[in-house]
Amino acid sequence: MIAAPYLLFLGDAADPLAAKVAQGIRDWRPESAIGQYRMQGCNADLGLPDMGIAEAVAAGARTLVVGVANRGGVISPAWISVLTEAMAQGMDIASGLHNLLRDESELVAAAMAHGRRLHDVRVPPHRYPVADGRRRQGRRCLAVGTDCSVGKMYTALAMEREMRARGMKATFRATGQTGILITGAGVPLDAVVADFMAGSIEWLTPDNDEDHWDLIEGQGSLFHVSYSGVTLALIHGGQPDALVLCHEPTRAHMRGLPGYPLPTLEALRELSLEMARMVNPEVRVVGVSVNTAGLGEAAALALLAGTEARLGLPTVDPFRQGAGRLVDALA
C-alpha cells in the first residue's frame, strides 16, 4: 500500500500526455493529490497547487509519485536530486517506470539513510499463491475488451465512482501500473510469473460482504494473441459475476498486430461468457462500454444506439454519458 496523500511529480514532462499517470490520479483520487511538482521546461499542468518539497510535506504529503513517463521509461538524472530531497524530508517515492527506482544507487542510499520506501509498481511486491478456484463471497465485475487499450480501466473506475456516489459498496481493483498508482495498491499482472497469474487475482479480490462489488481492471483481450493468456488468467482468477464489454470502434486492426482484425462485440460476449462460466456458472454480461473519443457527438450517439439495439444491452460511453446505466444493470 502506497501511503497517501501524494505530491504528483510532473518533472520536465514534454507535453500533457506525458503526465497521464498524474492526470489519472488527479481525476480519480483527487483526495490523494494535494499538489504538483514541476521542473524547468515542464509542459504539463494538472491545475493543482505548485509545491516544493518542504511545502508538500508541510501540507501532509506522504509519497512523491512519479506521474510522468519519459521516452524509454528512464529516470532522468535531473530528477534524482528532487527525489532524494523528498526522502530526506520524509516522503516515500512511487513510480511505474520501466527503469526501477531500486536500480538507482543514489535513491537506494537515500531511502536507507532516511528510512523511506521505494515503490516500483512494475514489480510484484508479493509472492502470490497458485489459484485454487474456491468460490469467494461478495460480487465481482470485470471489464473485458475486444482489444488492448480500449477503456477497460476507465470504465471500471467510472463504475466505482458512480457506485460509491449511490452509497453502494464498491472497490476498484487495479491490475496495471497506472491503476496501482491511482489507488495505491493492486497487482501488476503483466509482471507476475505465469503459474501465479490467476492466484494473484484471487488474492486481489478476496472474500467480502455479500453486497460488495469488486470492479476489476481488465488487461489485454482474449483475442489479442500477445496477451490473451493474461486476460484468461484474469477471468479465471476473478470469478466475475458480471462482465462489461469494452470496445473502441475506430481500430483498423488489433493493437500492434497488423493483419489481425478486431472481433465483434458478439464474439467477445460469447467467448468471455464461455470462459467465465467455468468458474462462475451464474455470470452474465451486463452492458457495453464504447470509447467514442474518435467520433463526433452525433456519430458517437448513433453508434451507441445502434450497438444497444443490436446486442440488447445497455451501451454507453462513460466519458460522455457517465456509467449510471452500467451500474443500474449491475443492480
Add this chain to the structure above:
Amino acid sequence: MIAAPYLLFLGDAADPLAAKVAQGIRDWRPESAIGQYRMQGCNADLGLPDMGIAEAVAAGARTLVVGVANRGGVISPAWISVLTEAMAQGMDIASGLHNLLRDESELVAAAMAHGRRLHDVRVPPHRYPVADGRRRQGRRCLAVGTDCSVGKMYTALAMEREMRARGMKATFRATGQTGILITGAGVPLDAVVADFMAGSIEWLTPDNDEDHWDLIEGQGSLFHVSYSGVTLALIHGGQPDALVLCHEPTRAHMRGLPGYPLPTLEALRELSLEMARMVNPEVRVVGVSVNTAGLGEAAALALLAGTEARLGLPTVDPFRQGAGRLVDALA
C-alpha cells in the same frame, strides 16, 4: 543448451517414482544417458551402468543431471560433495528442483573455481520478446489436454520418436522442466513473466523448413482455472497447424480442484480450435491421445474404440499402441 551426454544422478531416491526425471531422459534420449550415479540407500535403478564421477568423465559425460526429486525439492547436503566433485572433474550440473543450484554457496564457489555451469531449468535463461503474431514457416503440432498431467509430454515425445523413425523432420519443443532436462533445451513456461509467455513460445518455435514439424509440449488446460492462461499463451504463441487432444479417463475432478468436473473431449476440441484459429485459420484436430494406465487392457481398448467412433478421430494410447496413427494423421 545443456551439454550432453549426461551422468544421471539418482542420489538417495526413496523409490523409482522419485527418479522419474532420470527415467524420462533414459527413455527418450538414451543416447544422452551414459550412466547412473546412486548413493547409499538409493531405491531407484534405471538399468544403466553404475558409475563414479571419474568413470563417467572418462566415458565422456559432460553434465551431471540431478534426475531425482526430493520431498520439497531440496538439494540435500549429502549431495553437495558429489556435485562439487563432478565440477572439479569437468562436468556441468543441471537441475529442475525448486531449490536452485545457484542458491547453494558451495556449488557456486565450485562452479567459479572450475569454470563450470549450473543449469537451473526452473529459471528462464533468456529475456523473451512480446509475441508479434507473425506467421512463421514450418509446421507445428501442439498437445492440449482436458486437464493437467494427462500425458501431453509423453504424446509429443512419442510422436517425435515415430516421425524421426520415419525420416520426417521433427523436433520436440520442451515447455516444462522435465522436458527441458530430457532434451537439453526449452522454455520453462510456468516461470515466464506474464507479458512474455506467448513471445517465449514464438521464440521456441521459430521459422523452419516447410516440411519440419515442431512437436510442442503442452501445459495445463484451457479448462484448468489455475493454469488456463499459460495454456492459452501456448496456443497463441505456438500457432499450431495441428492439435492432439489428450485425456485421462479416470479423473473424478480437475487436478487439485475438487468440484471442477473435467470437460468432454468434444468441448476441448471446440474451444481449442476456436482459440487456435485466431492465429492459424487452417488449424485442425488430428487425433486423440488417451492415457489408459488406470485401465485394464480390455477396458482400455474398448474406451479407445468408443472414443474414436464418437469423435471420428484416430484415438490411441501411445504407451500401449505407439503414436503411429497420430503421425499418419499429421501427414
